[in-house]
Amino acid sequence: MPSCGSFGLIVTRLVVIVAGLREHVNLTERVNVTIDKWPNLPNYTKIGLKGEGSFGVVYEAENIFSGERVAIKFFKTSKGSYLSWKGASTGQRNMLSRASRECQRVKQIVESAEGQRDSVGASRLSNCIDDQVAANKDTGNIVYLVLELGGYSLADYVNNQRMHHKVDYTAARGLALELMEGLNLLSSFDQPYINHDLKPDNLVYNEASQGGPPRNLKMIDFGGMFRACTTPSSTATCTGGIDSKRWGNTEAWRPPEYNTRGFVQPPSSFDMFSAGLVYMQLLCPEHQVEIPPFPAQIKVGTMHRNNIAKFLAPCLEKKDPAKNRIAASEMDLLALMLSSSMNEQQAVYCAENRPAPSAVIPVLQDFASGRISEATEKVAAMHSGHGKTLVGCHKVEK
Numbered sequence: 001m002p003s004c005g006s007f008g009l010i011v012t013r014l015v016v017i018v019a020g021l022r023e024h025v026n027l028t029e030r031v032n033v034t035i036d037k038w039p040n041l042p043n044y045t046k047i048g049l050k051g052e053g054s055f056g057v058v059y060e061a062e063n064i065f066s067g068e069r070v071a072i073k074f075f076k077t078s079k080g081s082y083l084s085w086k087g088a089s090t091g092q093r094n095m096l097s098r099a100s101r102e103c104q105r106v107k108q109i110v111e112s113a114e115g116q117r118d119s120v121g122a123s124r125l126s127n128c129i130d131d132q133v134a135a136n137k138d139t140g141n142i143v144y145l146v147l148e149l150g151g152y153s154l155a156d157y158v159n160n161q162r163m164h165h166k167v168d169y170t171a172a173r174g175l176a177l178e179l180m181e182g183l184n185l186l187s188s189f190d191q192p193y194i195n196h197d198l199k200p201d202n203l204v205y206n207e208a209s210q211g212g213p214p215r216n217l218k219m220i221d222f223g224g225m226f227r228a229c230t231t232p233s234s235t236a237t238c239t240g241g242i243d244s245k246r247w248g249n250t251e252a253w254r255p256p257e258y259n260t261r262g263f264v265q266p267p268s269s270f271d272m273f274s275a276g277l278v279y280m281q282l283l284c285p286e287h288q289v290e291i292p293p294f295p296a297q298i299k300v301g302t303m304h305r306n307n308i309a310k311f312l313a314p315c316l317e318k319k320d321p322a323k324n325r326i327a328a329s330e331m332d333l334l335a336l337m338l339s340s341s342m343n344e345q346q347a348v349y350c351a352e353n354r355p356a357p358s359a360v361i362p363v364l365q366d367f368a369s370g371r372i373s374e375a376t377e378k379v380a381a382m383h384s385g386h387g388k389t390l391v392g393c394h395k396v397e398k
Helices: 090-117 154-163 169-186 269-283 294-298 305-311 328-337 357-368 372-383
Strands: 044-052 056-063 069-075 128-131 144-148 203-207 214-219
Touching: 044 069, 069 090, 090 128, 090 169, 154 203, 154 214, 154 269, 169 214, 169 269, 169 357, 269 328, 269 357, 305 328, 328 357, 328 372, 357 372
Parallel strands: none
Antiparallel strands: 044 056, 056 069, 069 144, 128 144, 203 214
């Protein structure tokens, strides 16, 4: 594990559910006044302040009965005091409602997965333990959320690797695999869930041991997550896709078909593109996704190995390709995950050719375990029928 140094690049982050904090809130209500006084909570004792945002403050706390360490998020009024439903404005009530819905949604996904669906996938989502926003809706009591305590920021890990000009390729592949396990769970429902905002800032990890490699990746911040279609909840199955009019995540991490109104794509395709960028950033921290012209570059032309190699160029051995730590078949896998085109006149997009998480998991398992030849065979099978450019763009009439 790289040293934090004076820059503090790797910091302890926690699961902060921020549903609704971007909408329905008057800007005049945004304050940054830390609440120093710890309220009298029946089951928790304070460990210390962990973070503060425009609308809330998060403490690390310990359950006095189980000893479990958690993160407790309180919401703030415009004067920096603790918020209750009775003291909340209309904008703050909207914020609280969205935070409560997000908490209950994530909790439901994790609990259903742990019970019968996918316990591994469930471990890749940071859970909401207790929703005291909903429980105190008809009272004047302080509202708060009890959240799973997070680990280190993946964004800080990538930045640290960039600063020290080093890459742990085994760790990068392992983290990409764990991310795919979480996406596999979200895509396994009859009406799949779309994370919608995958990027290193919304991912945390823990260490395998003190000073050891990163592992146990978890998704945080599910404020933008939604179901894959808008059919009634009573419908058992869903045949629709994602309507691009609903998308709104960070531009650099979204697929290029975002700007095509009315375009409908397979449910897991949106997150697969974002996950491909995270994977590529882990393999090559030198290439910063959020710094132009990267977003523009990746949206021009069909993605295939030649283009992927251009993006990974800072991390490839030009004089002796045999020494490259990034396998050619790994670039082929990224070509599928990032399959895209911006030919507006023909409305040709490659979204349907992005693989499902379930297809990528065994490939990443091989890469993470050093079984390059086995991974290469699986990637070749995934590419079969996709043409010389390694992708076969699907034409969608506008």
